[in-house]
Amino acid sequence: MIKNNCVYCGLCADTCKFDAIKVYDDYYYTKDGKLYFARLYVDGERKGEFSLSDKRCQVCTICVKNCPTSALSCEDDKILFDEENCIYCRECEQICPVEAINIDFEKEIKEEIEE
Numbered sequence: 093m094i095k096n097n098c099v100y101c102g103l104c105a106d107t108c109k110f111d112a113i114k115v116y117d118d119y120y121y122t123k124d125g126k127l128y129f130a131r132l133y134v135d136g137e138r139k140g141e142f143s144l145s146d147k148r149c150q151v152c153t154i155c156v157k158n159c160p161t162s163a164l165s166c167e168d169d170k171i172l173f174d175e176e177n178c179i180y181c182r183e184c185e186q187i188c189p190v191e192a193i194n195i196d197f198e199k200e201i202k203e204e205i206e207e
């Protein structure tokens with residue numbers, strides 16, 4: 093495993109026949125200081141806010157093809173987001189060639205601090 097490349101989507105844990113991999117729900121920071129949220133179960137607590145810029149999006153569908161949980165789809169030349177399926181792994185945000193996707197974790201954290 094190349095640790096800095098892992099987005100903690102949990103897909104390997106689901107597919108390993110020997111139950112050799114565990115992914116824990118947690119926050120973690122990448123080497124460039126970005127905050128990521130990892131969780132194994134889709135039904136768990138949800139953090140982050142997904143947004144997609146229609147102005148930037150070229151509907152190349154790279155994000156759709158690489159989403160591990162099929163939370164993204166393409167209909168009538170538009171990318172659709174299914175919040176129920178998203179595990180907030182941030183793969184789509186990283187892979188988009190025109191930076192059309194943003195997943196905001198900072199907002200949630202600020203709200204938690206203010207409460």
Ligand code: SF4
Binds near residue numbers: 144188
């Ligand atoms: S990868 Fe980016 S440009 Fe391509 S469809 Fe997804 S959001 Fe749009």
Ligand code: SF4
Binds near residue numbers: 164178179180183
């Ligand atoms: S963050 Fe993006 S790639 Fe990851 S599950 Fe959600 S929509 Fe799919």
